[in-house]
Amino acid sequence: MAAEIFVKKQTIDLRKKHIGPSCKIFFSHDPVKIVRAKGQYMYDEKGQRYLDCINNVAHVGHCHPDVVKAGAQQMELLNTNSRFLHDNLVLYAQRLQATLPDKLSVCYFVNSGSEANDLALRLAWQYTGHKDIITLENAYHGHVSSLIDISPYKFQHLSDDERNQTVHVAPSPDVYRGKYRADHPDPASAYADEVKDMIHGVHEKGGKIAAFIAESLQSCGGQVIPPTGYFQQVAQHVRKAGGIFIADEVQVGFGRIGTHFWAFQLQGEDFVPDIVTMGKPIGNGHPMSCVVTTKEVAEAFMSSGMEYFNTFGGNPVSCAIGTAVLDVIAKEDLQGNALRVGGYLARLLEQQKEKHPLVGDIRGRGLFAGVELVKDRLTLTPATAEAQEVIYRLKEQYILLSADGPHRNVLKFKPPMCFTEEDADLVVGKIDQILTELEEALGLKLQNALSLENGSSKRKLPAEENGHVYLGALSHDRGSSRGLPQQAKRLRT
């Protein structure tokens, strides 16, 4: 198929005609048409190169030749369902299992993170015989109806009676903006106690906890890193109530965090979830995913007598591709690269925080990083329009970054794992320029903010509270800032 069939205008018109309008596009007033990609770079129809800082799905690099070859060769040979014996299926299951604690030994192969999380709920319901689910504020777990129910990121605008009454939302363990912050003596226990109290509340109303589900690090929710020890304590409370712990690794698994292969492992070796769900990066873009659980949960699921069959799940092509992804991660030491380049990126970003008052917080692990922009480091007023301005201007300079979180003010880094220090220099250098210009325009200056934010003085910084309106003047080159809030909304998952 040719790289370009229609001129861009035609593509846009056909998209308007034939694609559901709920399916949003990046940079809707001037979207990007991408025709090819390689490594951490994407190319538009004119051959212009973009640095990709957002596509965690293209985990080992766009169009990695080893992955393409594995897929193409297997497609040529056989692609069928898992009701026939095939070595790719069991080999891949064995390889995945080897990355996990021993007790997580049983795999179910499915086609998307959504299918994985829905199956995780089914396993939990069946294993426990309970129905209630505890999820976290701002969590996103997928697009099928059962997952909209447990994703406050999606359902927060619904009325109470449109929400599932067996779903309970615990505070996000966000130590920057959440209920208990970095200055709390023990935020892990404080947040876990919230879950404990919630369980009591559910019991009082006659409910029974089936599961607690959390992304090991919240992504759409604003790149949130839960305090160490939080998961252990939550698991203890939940298991005491007869429930199980589901770790959603769809966004953050497969070595992205650098120090470990799975992000739940950041909590310590004493923590093992009952179910781990995988997705996005698992097949470098190929539609596949996996649920891994214990023998006990798997046997309880079988004891229902209801068979589980997934037409495409675990087919030989998906398994060949999944195995190739694991091979490339190992061969190219991409987990090590995530640790090294992620560390380098974090240091660059910390320098930005020292320099720019708009930068409220830098957080992340490996090549999963967040830069939270605020108008005021004490009140933490989200700099939403400014964050959108940053990503728009970066796009004009051929760098793809996104902003997310409940206030859409967190710059979100999750690039292909072959990202380099030079790439980090490039994007942070551009951010530096943009923030400098924005702050000049807003009249923002860093007034000893670093000492202030940790001190007891609550003196407010001279921040421009009306930055959004002011930014309008900056947006002369593409028709004003009117598009910004809308765009902000549209960039969400």
Added chain:
Amino acid sequence: MAAEIFVKKQTIDLRKKHIGPSCKIFFSHDPVKIVRAKGQYMYDEKGQRYLDCINNVAHVGHCHPDVVKAGAQQMELLNTNSRFLHDNLVLYAQRLQATLPDKLSVCYFVNSGSEANDLALRLAWQYTGHKDIITLENAYHGHVSSLIDISPYKFQHLSDDERNQTVHVAPSPDVYRGKYRADHPDPASAYADEVKDMIHGVHEKGGKIAAFIAESLQSCGGQVIPPTGYFQQVAQHVRKAGGIFIADEVQVGFGRIGTHFWAFQLQGEDFVPDIVTMGKPIGNGHPMSCVVTTKEVAEAFMSSGMEYFNTFGGNPVSCAIGTAVLDVIAKEDLQGNALRVGGYLARLLEQQKEKHPLVGDIRGRGLFAGVELVKDRLTLTPATAEAQEVIYRLKEQYILLSADGPHRNVLKFKPPMCFTEEDADLVVGKIDQILTELEEALGLKLQNALSLENGSSKRKLPAEENGHVYLGALSHDRGSSRGLPQQAKRLRT
């Protein structure tokens, strides 16, 4: 990846260790290991060829070179999400739309039939503002939790309080075994009136109908062909109640029925569903699927303000593959082939019915056919064990067929669309031999059964009611019939 990595015993052991036991395998006591496939043939690790009569997913033939090439070339170039403009997405949407009535113009690309049907429910709920769903007896719509709720094929063993109370099960429009049969003057109206009455019942209890959902032809439910006019009347009743009509084409779409591209079109040109869902054959095995609906439904979904994003859905590789599948169907006139070979197969099977008392009913359209085995053509006692015996013996003769339906007594033909008359001769010849032997062993003879079944005389045929036990003696070559009932259960989707 090599064709065989482990010896079969190791593959089986690893599968037991690492794959969820709810994921069943064909012929569990002696499963088949398939290492390659081409057209309508699959090959085991010893190079033995099997004729494939069941894999409707491998729609244009296993590993079709055009499809493989389209996928491989696009994988090499770009595979990313639909937030970037890409011509493959809009081209494919345009191509799909051209196969459908004009008003079905808006596509949502997802990864599986399950994702498609779940999204169809979300569209229906949002568009109508209603919650209740009417589904058909024995229906199967997918494996995610919302679809288990509407799939009696899956939930029929659950207790009442485990069932979703907003889901209502209408009688299957099965004119062979159902409530209204071929001798009824107007089964279409009779079955549609059941739906009408059900709607009244729901209204009386304060419910409101969001949608009626049906496979255009029931597949797992026993290859059921609804009487012409049924869908029109149901749609009228459902729309009058403010609900919409969802046609599930996951199993039967893409020209399989021969006369039309979509099976709902069998009902006549005056019938257009509000939503059509697609799946299995759409990508010849590649994990992809689609929901197509009207502009009105799509706009109502958008008006909720909730974005719809599907990470893998509509990626350039899936769209390239989907387009290649459409191209091959046209280029090789596979719809025409389905009509011709399907007609030939039907005639061969009708001859079997004339010859074998075990054959109760032959039904189907194109290369979607069912042979219902009964012990008695008047009582319609299902010949479940006999059906299992047929598929086991066929497998020993290197032909893959399955049995399904609520009594697991319907031999189910849904081969790759390149199936030939010679293939039909081969499989029906083998079935003839097996049925002859079975009937001899059971002492079954055709006593003018054809006239009897349509006549007023209700005299019972001298059928062997205890066929299952008797069959045990026939199963000497693989460790008795003890495995049969279990196998029967395991072969279900």
